[in-house]
C-alpha cells in the first residue's frame with residue numbers, strides 16, 4: 079500500500095465507532111518524498127475533515143455546550159503519564175468530550191498512554207476523527223500502547239511537531255512533563271515570531287500551570303517577554319471555558335515577518351480555514 083493510499087483509506091473510513099477500533103496506519107512521506115506525494119496526502123487529509131466542524135450532542139464535557147465551532151481540528155499536547163491526581167485524568171476526558179460536543183477533530187502525538195490515551199479515546203469514542211502523529215521509534219506498542227484513529231508515522235520529533243501544528247487550527251496543553259512543555263513553548267514561540275496566528279490555550283487543571291504562568295509574568299516584568307506576547311497564552315481551569323476563550327480569541331500580535339517556509343509547513347493556509355487573522 080502506498081503512503082497516499084493508506085491515508086485515503088484511513089480518511090474514507092473515519093472513526094464513528096462507539097468503541098475504540100484498531101488504528102489505521104498512514105506513513106508520512108520521508109523528507110525525500112516528492113512534492114506530488116505530499117500534495118496528495120494533504121488533499122486526503124482535507125477531504126477527511128468536516129469543515130467547518132458540526133455540533134453534536136454526544137459528549138459530556140463540562141456540561142452541554144452546543145455551539146458550532148470555527149475549529150476543524152485542535153492539537154492537544156499532554157502528558158504521556160496520567161499524573162497523580164484524578165482531576166488531571168478527568169480533565170483529559172472532559173476535554174475530549176468537549177471536542178466531540180463541538181464537532182472538533184483531534185490531532186495529538188499518537189499512542190494510548192497517559193493523558194494522551196485518555197483524550198484520544200474520548201474523542202474517538204465520541205465519533206470524531208483522531209489523528210496521531212508519531213515518530214517510528216515511538217511506534218512499538220510497548221512504548222506507546224495501542225493508538226486509536228488514524229496514525230501518521232513520521233521520521234522524528236521535529237517532523238512530528240511541524241505536522242501537528244500544520245493540521246491544527248488551535249492548540250491546547252493539558253498537564254504534562256518535558257514533552258508537553260516543549261511542544262507548548264514551541265507553538266507559543268512560533269506565534270511570537272508570526273509563524274502562525276492560531277490560538278494557544280493552557281488547560282490549567284487545579285492550578286497545575288500557575289507556576290509556569292508566574293514565571294512567564296516574571297519574564298514580562300524583567301523585560302524578556304512583551305505584554306503583547308504574554309497575551310498569546312490563553313488559560314482557563316476547565317475545558318469548556320478554555321475552548322470558548324479560544325473560539326473568541328482574536329490575534330492582536332503581529333510581527334509583519336514573512337517566513338519562507340510558511341507555505342511548506344502549511345501554517346498559513348490553515349489560517350484561511352476560519353481563524354481570524356489580523
Ligand SMILES: CC(C)=CCNc1ncnc2c1ncn2[C@@H]1O[C@H](COP(=O)(O)O)[C@@H](O)[C@H]1O
Nearest residue numbers: 155156157158159187189222254255256257258
Ligand atoms: C520512551 C518514552 C519516554 C516514551 C513515552 N512515550 C511517548 N509516546 C508518545 N509521545 C510522547 C511520549 N513521550 C513524550 N511524548 C510527546 O511529548 C508529549 C508528552 O511528553 P511528556 O509526558 O509531557 O514528557 C506528548 O504530547 C507527545 O507528543
